Structure formats: structure tokens, C-alpha cells
Amino acid sequence: MSIPPPLLHAISRRDGGAVTLVLGAGCSFESPTDVPLSGDLSEAVAHLLVSDGILAADACANPRDLTCVADAVFARYTSQQELVRRLPLARMQNATPNEGYLIAAAMMCEGAVSSVVTLNYDLALSHALAQVGAGELVSVVCAPAEFQRLGQRNVVYLHGNVTSDSEQWIMRSAQLNEEWQTGWEAIIAARMLAAPITVFAGLGSDASVLTSTMGKISDVLGAQGIQPYFVDPQELSVDGIAFKLGITPDQHMRMGWSRFMQELADRLLEEHSRTLTTACAHLAETQGLHPEDVGPTIKQSRALGFLGLGAARSRWLLGTTPYAPFSQSNPELVADLLLTVASIQRRLSADVSFDGSGAVQFSVGDRSVVVALASGRGIERWASAEAKIRHAYFARTATHQGLRPRLAIVAGVPGGKPVMAPPIDLTGDGATESIISGASPLELYDVDEIRNDDALANRLIA
Structure with missing residues (x-):
């Protein structure tokens, strides 16, 4: 099943x-995060516990159920430590976020x-938040006692995570009931759902630690009249968790996690494109x-994808984060730059390709030029904007494997570019030295110079 219209509409709501x-x-489980599935993880830990003499071979009736293993360990030691210390803690701690996590962040x-x-229990989601530069936009909560941290946008580690005390990881039957009754239910019902x-x-397993929690969440949703959707690459089956939760074929999307997030991102990009088209016309x-x-220009920029375009937007607006949210950007600032790209493309009959670094390559026949785009956002004077552009496109891209610009087109600077006596080197024969990045032949043009001078626009690619 493809993504249903109500969900597509919800993700694009302004x-x-x-x-x-x-x-x-x-x-x-999806690469490059690569944390084992719950059943496989439980079985591997149960084997270690038996091999190390911590548990008898028959201590746990179902070694693939982490709750069963946790109950068995706690029954003998009144502690979860022996179980937790045999989990792949380093892998969980350093989990690399896959594309689905990055898009979600x-x-x-x-x-x-x-x-x-x-x-x-792994930190892939937290690492994704850091990688996109979420900063204070998203609150992270790991226990009911931290409810005061909740904000407008939240990540909740419902069972704790690898940074939690080993006794606080929610795995055992008693914990599932106690924690839900003493804190999580009110938080989940009132704020999260x-x-x-x-x-x-990603909830294909029927491990007790999952089915119990999912059953409680489903009860909360049912009380509010909400029917959840279910994403899983496997077909619905009578012995799966989706069937036990009452998921119907109309609520089931048969696809993987990252593909699902990519399709949601495509829908949101479509909405952003409409907004930009309107802003350009206005x-x-x-x-x-x-x-x-x-x-065509907006379509070509969309080839960068949701994350790539957000990275390019950060460079265009001289941002300091790896990803610049469209929702927090003035669309007319981006529109100003895209109108200029479209103008050059039309006048030179050029092919255009965008790069995640924020640069654009114009090609005419066997000639091409790589141009950086930047906006002073209506607040930066020329000297300040120039310094930030050079930093953004050279110091911050020292290890970047994408396009390296020779020119920069700058919009949104009050007063525009000041009159300069030295002529600009359009041939590329000269070389300007930068104490930051070595040879830096980046020459800056005001956006109106390009718009009002056809000869200059043509010489850009000479």
C-alpha cells in the first residue's frame, strides 16, 4: 500500500x-545504523548468559523475547546489570543514523x-538530531521524571536508552506495567499522541517488551478515536504484532522505514516547491x-533531495547549522536566488546542476562555471556577507567533495555591492590567496549586476 492521502496531507500542513x-x-536495523533486531539481540544475549553461567539453559522459556530473558535474570539477581552489560552497548552508543532517522530529525x-x-535503546535518533543541527528546536526525554523538558517538538525514549542506568532500562514485565501507570501514560496521552x-x-517483532507497550499506546489512541498507521516491509499476518493491534490492510504500508520517510519528505518538498513558486512570482x-x-530551476534543485536541499539552503542563507528548516526561512530570500539562477539559465541557454554545498554549475557546451549562491538576508552589509560567504564555501568545505565555486552571486545585501576600483578577474588567470584555504579565486557579484548586465552574465562562463 502506498502512503494514504490523509497522512500525505498531514505531513504538508503549514x-x-x-x-x-x-x-x-x-x-x-537498517544500514548504516545496523543494530540487531529485538529477537536476534535477545537470543544472542541469552546465549552469552548461559555460556557465562549466569543463567541455566532452561531459565528462559523463550530466549528470543527480551522481556523473558530480563525477567529470568532479575529473578535470580534482583538486578538487570548482567543482561545489560552483554548488550552491544558501544554500537548502541555510537549508532550511525540511517536516512530515515535523518529525515525524521x-x-x-x-x-x-x-x-x-x-x-x-540506541542513540541513532539523538545523533540524527545533532547531525541536522536541531539544537533547542527538539526536546529529548528519557524518563517520566524528565517530563518538564517537554517542548513543542519532542523525542521520547520510552524504555530508556544506553545512557540510562542499567536498572532503569524498561525490559521486565513488572517495569512495563509500573512505569506506564506511574508516569508514561499521562505524558504519552496528553503530549505525544x-x-x-x-x-x-519498525515494530514487526512480537516481543513482550514491544507488544505490551504498543497495546497500551493503542488503547490511548483508541480512546481518542485515532486509528494508527503501520509501516512494515512484511505482509500482515495473523501471528504478527500488527494483527494483534487490530491493524487493517487500509492502515498498513508495506515498505521499509527509510523508504517511508523518503516518500513523506518528497511530499513536503512538493509543498515547499509550491511556496517557492508563489514567492518567485510575487x-x-x-x-x-x-x-x-x-x-525547471526548482525541479533541478529538488534533485538534491530533502536533506541535501536543506543543507544547500543553509549555505544560501549563511546559516550555521547543517540543515536550515524551510519553515523557519523567508521563502522570498531563496526565491531571489532561484530567480537569478533561472535568469542566467535562460539568457545563456545553460544546463544547471545544484550541489549540496550550495553551489550551482552552469554549463554551455564544453564550458562551465561553478557559482556560489548567498543571501545577506536583508541584514548583512557587503563586507560582513563576503567574510561569511568565504567561510561558508571554503573554510567549511575543506573536506567537501562537491563543487568548488569560482564566483559568488550575492542577494539580500542592503545597499548592494560597494564600488571597487580593482577590476574583477573573469578569466581565472589570477589567484587570490586565502590564509584559511590557500588559493581562493572566489569573486563576488551583486545579484543586480547579473540581472542588469547581459554582457557580464555571458562573460561569467567565458
């Missing part, structure tokens, strides 16, 4: 906050996803600019 994700081990920054409830759309993903009309056909 007021945001319409979707909550509930994630299981299947999300962390970026969507939280956008406000399209209001909350993520994860039942996993208040969004009209809830999606379960800017051209109000500023007396040529009404460029920006459709």
Missing part, C-alpha cells in the same frame, strides 16, 4: 504538528513531525523583475 511517529527496532525541525516515541496522525514503524511582480519560468 501549521505543522500533525504527525507522531512510534519507532521500533526495525528502524535501527529534519522533519521535526520543520515542525512537520511533532513527536517521535522510540522504543529503542495528541497529533491527529500516529504512525507505527517577487518578480513587486520588484519589476523578469517573470522567469522557475519551474
Whole structure:
């Protein structure tokens, strides 16, 4: 089943906050996160516990059920430590986020996803938040006692995580009931699942630690009249967790975690493209600019993908984070740059390709030029903007494998570019030395120079 229209509509709502994700081990199983699935992890730990003499071979009736293993260990030692210390803690601690996690983190920054409830112990989701530069936009909560940390956008580690005390990891039957009754239920019901759309993903296992929690969450949703969606690459079966939760074929999306997030991201990108198209038309009309056909230009920029375009947008707006949320950016600032790209493309009959570094390559026949795009956002003076552009495109891209620009087109600078006596080297024969990055032949042009001088626009690619 493809993504249903109500979910596609919810993810693109401009007021945001319409979707909550509930994630299981299947999300962390995908590369490059590569954390084992719950059943495989439980079985491997149970084998170690028996081999190390911690448990008798018959101590646990179902070694593939982590709750069963945890109950057996606690029954003998009144502690979970022997179990927890045999888990792949380093792998969980240093878990690399896969694309699904990165998109989820970026969507939280956008406000399209209001909350993520994860039942996993690894930190892939936290690392994803750091990788996109979420900063203070998203709150992270690991225990009911931390409820005061909740904000508008939240990640909740419902069972604790690898940073929690080993006795606080929620694995045992008694913990599942006690923690839910003493704290989590009110938080989940009131804050996490208040969004009209809830999606379960990566929850194919029927381990007790999952089925018990998922049953409680389903009860909360049912009381609010919410029917959750279920994402899983396997077909629905009578012995699976989806069937036990009452998931119907209409609620089931048969696909993997990252593919699901990619399709949601494509829908959100479509909404962003509409907004940019409108902003371009409004800017051209109000500023007396040529009404460029920006459709092809926007389409070409979308080839970067959701995350790549967010990275490029950060460079264009001289941001300091790896990902710049579209929802927190002025679309007319981006529109100003895209109108200029479309103008050059039209006048030179050039092919255009965008790079995640923020650079654009114009090609005409066997000639090409790589151009950086940047906006002073209406607040940066030329000297300040120039310094930030050189830092953004050279110091910060010292290890970047993408395009290296020779020129920069700058918009959004009050007063524009000051008059400079030395002529600009358009031939590329000269070399300007930078104490930051060595040879740095980056020459800056004001956006209106390019728009108003056809000869200059043609010489750019000479």
C-alpha cells in the first residue's frame, strides 16, 4: 500500500504538528545504523548468559523475547546489570543514523513531525538530531521524571536508552506495567499522541517488551478515536504484532522505514516547491523583475533531495547549522536566488546542476562555471556577507567533495555591492590567496549586476 492521502496531507500542513511517529527496532536495523533486531539481540544475549553461567539453559522459556530473558535474570539477581552489560552497548552508543532517522530529525525541525516515541535503546535518533543541527528546536526525554523538558517538538525514549542506568532500562514485565501507570501514560496521552496522525514503524517483532507497550499506546489512541498507521516491509499476518493491534490492510504500508520517510519528505518538498513558486512570482511582480519560468530551476534543485536541499539552503542563507528548516526561512530570500539562477539559465541557454554545498554549475557546451549562491538576508552589509560567504564555501568545505565555486552571486545585501576600483578577474588567470584555504579565486557579484548586465552574465562562463 502506498502512503494514504490523509497522512500525505498531514505531513504538508503549514501549521505543522500533525504527525507522531512510534519507532521500533526495525528502524535501527537498517544500514548504516545496523543494530540487531529485538529477537536476534535477545537470543544472542541469552546465549552469552548461559555460556557465562549466569543463567541455566532452561531459565528462559523463550530466549528470543527480551522481556523473558530480563525477567529470568532479575529473578535470580534482583538486578538487570548482567543482561545489560552483554548488550552491544558501544554500537548502541555510537549508532550511525540511517536516512530515515535523518529525515525524521529534519522533519521535526520543520515542525512537520511533532513527536517521535522510540522504543529503542540506541542513540541513532539523538545523533540524527545533532547531525541536522536541531539544537533547542527538539526536546529529548528519557524518563517520566524528565517530563518538564517537554517542548513543542519532542523525542521520547520510552524504555530508556544506553545512557540510562542499567536498572532503569524498561525490559521486565513488572517495569512495563509500573512505569506506564506511574508516569508514561499521562505524558504519552496528553503530549505525544495528541497529533491527529500516529504512525507505527519498525515494530514487526512480537516481543513482550514491544507488544505490551504498543497495546497500551493503542488503547490511548483508541480512546481518542485515532486509528494508527503501520509501516512494515512484511505482509500482515495473523501471528504478527500488527494483527494483534487490530491493524487493517487500509492502515498498513508495506515498505521499509527509510523508504517511508523518503516518500513523506518528497511530499513536503512538493509543498515547499509550491511556496517557492508563489514567492518567485510575487517577487518578480513587486520588484519589476523578469517573470522567469522557475519551474525547471526548482525541479533541478529538488534533485538534491530533502536533506541535501536543506543543507544547500543553509549555505544560501549563511546559516550555521547543517540543515536550515524551510519553515523557519523567508521563502522570498531563496526565491531571489532561484530567480537569478533561472535568469542566467535562460539568457545563456545553460544546463544547471545544484550541489549540496550550495553551489550551482552552469554549463554551455564544453564550458562551465561553478557559482556560489548567498543571501545577506536583508541584514548583512557587503563586507560582513563576503567574510561569511568565504567561510561558508571554503573554510567549511575543506573536506567537501562537491563543487568548488569560482564566483559568488550575492542577494539580500542592503545597499548592494560597494564600488571597487580593482577590476574583477573573469578569466581565472589570477589567484587570490586565502590564509584559511590557500588559493581562493572566489569573486563576488551583486545579484543586480547579473540581472542588469547581459554582457557580464555571458562573460561569467567565458
